[in-house]
Amino acid sequence: MTSTEFELTGGATYGMINATWPFATLRVNQNELELNISLLGNLYFRPEDVISITASGMSIFSSGIRITHKVKGYYSTVIFKSFTNTNSILQQIQQTGFLDNKERLPFYEDTAITAMQEKGGFAMKIPAAIAIAVIWNLLLLPNLVHSFQNSKVPFIGIHLGLSFMLLLCLTLLISEPFRGVILKEGRTLKHIKTFVLFMIFLSALMLGMSFLIPQF
Structure with a gap:
């Protein structure tokens, strides 16, 4: 059984850019993972774009997850940081069904995510x-x-x-x-x-x- 959507506020590291809490939001549902870092980056992933989501070693004051992906236009380093326990974050992502979704996305969703990826992460023109x-x-x-x-x-x-x-x-x-x-x-x-x-x-x-x- 999967939940509809999981959302959590925290911080993030994207390439060499660091954003502290509360300037990043992780949103995950069965078809899409979005990491919003405000003006610094809006990253979108389909299940097929993500190689793995694993725990990332952070400071004792925060825990994090590393999103290993294959989107060409994004930096390789994508980390979401939160005060929430890492295992809890990974479990809630698992419950959305995102990681196990092997079905092809509806055409309009697939096209929309691809278009956002092609624009790159930075929000401003x-x-x-x-x-x-x-x-x-x-x-x-x-x-x-x-x-x-x-x-x-x-x-x-x-x-x-x-x-x-x-x-x-x-x-x-x-x-x-x-x-x-x-x-x-x-x-x-x-x-x-x-x-x-x-x-x-x-x-x-x-x-x-x-x-x-x-x-x-």
Whole structure:
């Protein structure tokens, strides 16, 4: 007997990228395994894509599972980390029927997963990511210039950079058309929401502190 779906929040390692709790979500059903690492990666696997799912040696504070796969566009290192016992995670995955599913997936499911795999794991469109990085660095340029001149460093660059990041994340949160410009096709708010909310909190906190800290 198999359960319908298993879902767990935790952290992840994807290639050289590390995400701590709660920025990764593992979701498994009979036909699909999804590891969502927010903007850093949305990975999709069919049963036939997965060679094995085994325990991965982690620190004493967390346990993990390693997903060994054969999807060409993904990094080979795919690890999900959680405070839940590893054996419990493996058992719940087993109960979904994913590992024992040898049947061919329905055409529409197979096609959808293949399309997501071909787009790669990174959730953002590459031109959008480059544009955001360029704007962020340009806004911080006044601080960089003053640092090299060993003169008084104004906070204007920091204020502009943090305001830009705050506005960007708020727009991603509330505007579906804007998400369409930034995210790859098939990526939705659910894939990035945790990361976006965290960045809103962090940007707002740092922006507020930058106004309170005296300038020297």
